[in-house]
Amino acid sequence: MRRLAAAAAIIAGVALSAATDVPPSRRLRRKRNSYSVLLYSHAAGSVGSVGIAAMTDATQAAAQALDAIYGVNVRSAIPEIGVVFISGPPNSAAIIKRRVGQRVKAVLPTMVFSSPVVRPVPSSFINGTGSGASLVSSEGSRDGNPGRTLSVVDEPDYRPLQWSRVAMDADRAFNAGLKGGGKRPARVAVIDEGFWLDHPSIAHYNKELSFNFVPGEELMFNPKRSSDRDLSHGTHTSSILAGRDLSGHGTLGIAPEADLVLLKGLSDGGYGEDLGVMTAIKYAVEKGVDIISLSLGGVVDRRGQEDDPYTDYDESLTPEEAAAYIDMWTAITGYAYRKATTICRLADCAGCKLAKANTHPPHPPPPNPPKLDLKGVTIIASAGNDRADLDKTNPNKVYILADLPHVIAVSATGPIFWGRDQATNLDRFVTGYSNYGAPIDLAAPGGNIAAAYRDFNATCRVPLGEGRAALELRCYEFDAVLSACCSASATFPRAQYRRATRYAWLAGTSMAAPHAAGVAALIVAKRGARVAPDKLFAYLQQCADDRGLAGKDRRFGYGRVSAGKVVDLVF
Incomplete structure (x- = not known):
């Protein structure tokens, strides 16, 4: 279980209507006037940087600030990872960064795929x-x-x-x-x-x-x-x-x-x-x-x-x-x-990267690994x-x-x-x-x-x-x-x-x-x-x-x- 990646979603099937398995186009495309606001507080998924409770509070506060901006509509949020999904005008990124301030790491366009056709032969x-x-x-x-x-x-x-x-x-x-x-x-x-x-x-x-x-x-x-x-x-x-x-x-x-x-x-x-x-x-x-x-x-x-x-x-x-x-x-x-895992204190997780034991190449385990809560x-x-x-x-x-x-x-x-x-x-x-x-x-x-x-x-x-x-x-x-x-x-x-x-x-x-x-x-x-x-x-x-x-x-x-x-x- 390695990985580091991203993209929006498309169905991963192969068309069977012709003798070809040419890879489908995977290019991301923007959804007009739709954005994801990513907050600094989650620190790219690091457990030790901030607890879920603090992250939730920060996201809720940011969502309220975003919702107060004229023309911006909060569609949904995932407070646990510091992401707010919004719709707004084309200049939303500049407005949000000016109004919400240092909490915002990035204002990302919502990205959309179309799926390849999945079709059996007659x-x-x-x-x-x-x-x-x-x-x-x-x-x-x-x-x-x-x-x-x-x-x-x-x-x-x-x-x-x-x-x-x-x-x-x-x-x-x-x-x-x-x-x-x-x-x-x-x-x-x-x-x-x-x-x-x-x-x-x-x-x-x-x-x-x-x-x-x-x-x-x-x-x-x-x-x-x-x-x-x-x-x-x-x-x-x-x-x-x-x-x-x-x-x-x-x-x-x-x-x-x-x-x-x-x-x-x-x-x-x-x-x-x-x-x-x-x-x-x-x-x-x-x-x-x-x-x-x-x-x-x-x-x-x-x-x-x-x-x-x-x-x-x-x-x-x-x-x-x-x-x-x-x-x-x-x-x-x-x-x-x-x-x-139990979210650990920064002192206990110094140098700890979340679940890197299965990455390629593997990282050494932290000195005081958190206990499993299953x-x-x-x-x-x-x-x-x-x-x-x-x-x-x-x-x-x-x-x-x-x-x-x-x-x-x-x-x-x-x-x-x-x-x-x-x-x-x-x-x-x-x-x-x-x-x-x-x-x-x-x-x-x-x-x-x-x-x-x-x-x-x-x-x-x-x-x-x-x-x-x-x-x-x-x-x-x-x-x-x-x-x-x-x-x-x-x-x-x-x-x-x-x-x-x-x-x-x-x-x-x-x-x-x-x-x-x-x-x-x-x-x-x-x-x-x-x-x-x-x-x-x-x-x-x-x-x-x-x-x-x-x-x-x-x-x-x-x-x-x-x-x-x-x-x-x-x-």
């Missing part, structure tokens, strides 16, 4: 010769007639298509009764775009704690805001993590009995800004979540970035703004982690789909969330031509699109698209079990991750597949992060108590199959996570 379902049910009735045809709408209980058992469960030995954990539940279930939060709350795979979500942080939208996914009809990235990732057991229908999550908290930090259109994601993280910490899974990311250049004259957006950042932006994001991940939250995030060497490609570029302190960064693995040979190696290599480098902590199934380069038009036919329906589609799509995705009317699958189904294949480090978070949930539930972030990370290392070079390497980290190894874990 496929066709073929009836088997046995008694298995088809996904559509006989009147469904290639002329565009969608056929009848099927509920999820009418859909086949898709578990035979979940190669990721085989790679992680997930059935061993499931059959041993490790499902993320028990007397003290693991509480997991997924921060993403909207969710199909009525999808049976995630309908057991925690309705009391789940919450929307995107103004003007709802927690429920609204396809009218999306360019991909009713395909919900949030539903896909949350179902990978905690999709419930539907008794032989659909797919199955890694921790199906975990306490699932759905937090909407991105819009249904795939856009996200600092306010939504950061306040969702803070909320998750306050509500006692054990694990946060984030399948989103972006990049900022430490040297600042110039505006691209060929876009309609202002993408500029000064070096000072970039540095302060990094500080702001470092503070929020530090806050989540900091709940695992209240921390473990953040697990996708490494990003830029094919980037996080150490060498551009050392001035930093990634959120893979480069942030106290974040477990997960790269993606996947098979090649699994549809032709289900005995093929499932994770010999990290996928070509996945970022890599020293920040990578773990690997997990994310899906591969390499087969598309080798034979894009090749088709494969995979039976769903003896006497059951078979599925035929382009071979490389089987190498992606199948999970819940869509509404009861299955608008997107009908347009893409000419079939009604509430499931889809996606690939990306977006899919890897919830697989790893699911294993973390199994560990917490087996322990039956909260597990501090550093300790949970150590357990995850024990529950990983070493891949690539022996020991920790730049592509797999400490290895590909294994749900089956949780069975043997001793606390």
Whole structure:
């Protein structure tokens, strides 16, 4: 868990509609007349500089002063890290610095991303010769007639298509009764775009704690805001993590009995800004979540970035703004982690840097380390789909969330031509699109698209079990991750597949992060108590199959996570 980085939020999925994994544009763009006011008091996330109580007082005082400025509107604040989110006129920075004074370290523009399109390739379902049910009735045809709408209980058992469960030995954990539940279930939060709350795979979500942080939208996914009809990235990732057991229908999550908290930090259109994601993280910490899974990311250049004259957006950042932006994001991940330690006195923490024991290279421990109070939250995030060497490609570029302190960064693995040979190696290599480098902590199934380069038009036919329906589609799509995705009317699958189904294949480090978070949930539930972030990370290392070079390497980290190894874990 290394990192130092920042940026706003974008979904980390890979488009499957063409034979390419060209990295999506990650350029930040400003949101007009919207700002983050960063106060000096948090000192870039340092624990020893000021206590949370003092920081809260300082932020509240600054918020009151800001709200008194004509034309400035305080939208929200995170007092624990000294950040106030505001809207105001273009000259807000100068006005704020003049009126609020020395408390203000920086007035940063709110930065916004747009997400890459996440789209499976068209496929066709073929009836088997046995008694298995088809996904559509006989009147469904290639002329565009969608056929009848099927509920999820009418859909086949898709578990035979979940190669990721085989790679992680997930059935061993499931059959041993490790499902993320028990007397003290693991509480997991997924921060993403909207969710199909009525999808049976995630309908057991925690309705009391789940919450929307995107103004003007709802927690429920609204396809009218999306360019991909009713395909919900949030539903896909949350179902990978905690999709419930539907008794032989659909797919199955890694921790199906975990306490699932759905937090909407991105819009249904795939856009996200600092306010939504950061306040969702803070909320998750306050509500006692054990694990946060984030399948989103972006990049900022430490040297600042110039505006691209060929876009309609202002993408500029000064070096000072970039540095302060990094500080702001470092503070929020530090806050989540900091709940695992007692805030110490300056005299006891001289030279102490918050949780640097897991950085690269490691820092020596402080002489009087603070005692654990076991209240921390473990953040697990996708490494990003830029094919980037996080150490060498551009050392001035930093990634959120893979480069942030106290974040477990997960790269993606996947098979090649699994549809032709289900005995093929499932994770010999990290996928070509996945970022890599020293920040990578773990690997997990994310899906591969390499087969598309080798034979894009090749088709494969995979039976769903003896006497059951078979599925035929382009071979490389089987190498992606199948999970819940869509509404009861299955608008997107009908347009893409000419079939009604509430499931889809996606690939990306977006899919890897919830697989790893699911294993973390199994560990917490087996322990039956909260597990501090550093300790949970150590357990995850024990529950990983070493891949690539022996020991920790730049592509797999400490290895590909294994749900089956949780069975043997001793606390």
